[in-house]
Amino acid sequence: MDALTIHEAASTTGWSARMLRYVERAGLIEPRRSAAGYRLYGAAELQQLRTLRELLDEQKMSITEVAFALRLRRDVELSAALAGWFDAEPARPADVPAADWLLWEQDKHQKLLAAASRHANELMETTT
Amino acid sequence: MDALTIHEAASTTGWSARMLRYVERAGLIEPRRSAAGYRLYGAAELQQLRTLRELLDEQKMSITEVAFALRLRRDVELSAALAGWFDAEPARPADVPAADWLLWEQDKHQKLLAAASRHANELMETTT
DNA sequence: GAAACCTTGACACGACCGTGGTAAGGTTGA
DNA sequence: TCAACCTTACCACGGTCGTGTCAAGGTTTC
Incomplete structure (x- = not known):
């Protein structure tokens, strides 16, 4: 049983x-x-x-907070959007020339997305 | 002004x-x-x-969810605890011998903590 | 076939979330 | 000085969270 x-x-x-x-x-x-x-x-x-x-x-x-964390962990787009918002304006490093700012951001997001999907893939592998 | x-x-x-x-x-x-x-x-x-x-x-x-995500990002202990819970029981890979399970978990947490503190350091650097 | 389980769905209820409002009082600027 | 701002601290109110209970009906077990 x-x-x-x-x-x-x-x-x-x-x-x-x-x-x-x-x-x-x-x-x-x-x-x-x-x-x-x-x-x-x-x-x-x-x-x-x-x-x-x-x-x-x-x-x-709370239970809903754990549920949200689970959503965060599963929804790569969501966590990328959040990371983008958190890393945005508040204090962009003064040593990065303004012209490079966009590229810097894009690169960071790219890395983040790569890491996230790598993690997703690991999950897939371990659960199947 | x-x-x-x-x-x-x-x-x-x-x-x-x-x-x-x-x-x-x-x-x-x-x-x-x-x-x-x-x-x-x-x-x-x-x-x-x-x-x-x-x-x-x-x-x-919701606003409170973004606030929670912020808490997650700042509180390494919290995110480690959550990651631990999520990665626990549900379907531990059958190919990993049971004896190695603990080590596997510990290693994963170690990596996670390392990544988290690395990220925290980055934040420190960029905001100071 | 009847008792003791299980299912989903609904009502209830206090506590907090997302908003708006108002009151009492300090700040600013013409 | 006085109007037009700002501050914090409350009341209000519909919505959701966490939790219980109950009803109507299917399942398991003896």
Whole structure:
């Protein structure tokens, strides 16, 4: 059997069944389903549920914030857009001549995109 | 003068003065202050305000989400904790022998931390 | 076939988010 | 000096988050 139903998983992890469904809808932990549609929590999911609780407590985060971090990690375009905004105006290094600014920016974004897609590829490889 | 007061900045960027204060409290755009405490928006801040609006629209994000992304980028411990959680259980590559798992994880985290602090250093250099 | 599970969907409710407004008071400039 | 700004600190209000509960119906087990 080696997989728990939702209330069993709830009582061994300290979450409520309601919250397990909520965590699933947030995209954080999606257990496999039985033929009839019952959620089946394996050892991996149980462990993730326990560490998720620690993560939320210790880092003072919310479930939606973890979900957003997940979105950030998956959506390369999004993280590139954010990185671009953060790295923009606030204090462009005075030693970079203004004419080179655009190129500098473009190069940085290029590197960032390359790194991001490299990471995405790694994920693909490890999960298949 | 070359710096705008809050209502001027508001009308040229399309935000409301109220929202400029809100964006500031979120830690996203913190204009310098005059001797009397008036907010002074320079060209950099105005540009960031305009691009922030595009960022929110195009990527369908909220101000608090951008604020969280900023926190992520600044708090290395936080991003390491998140990366650790994401990379944990879900599907550890079967080809990596279980005994090597811990080392593999540690190495990955080490690289991540190195990259993060490298990035932090870059930020330091460019902003000083 | 009945008890004890599971499913999704809905209502509820306090807390916070995104906004606007207003009040009480300090600053600036003609 | 006085109008037109600015500041912070509140009240308000619809929307979403985190959480519980309940209803209507399918599944598993004895």
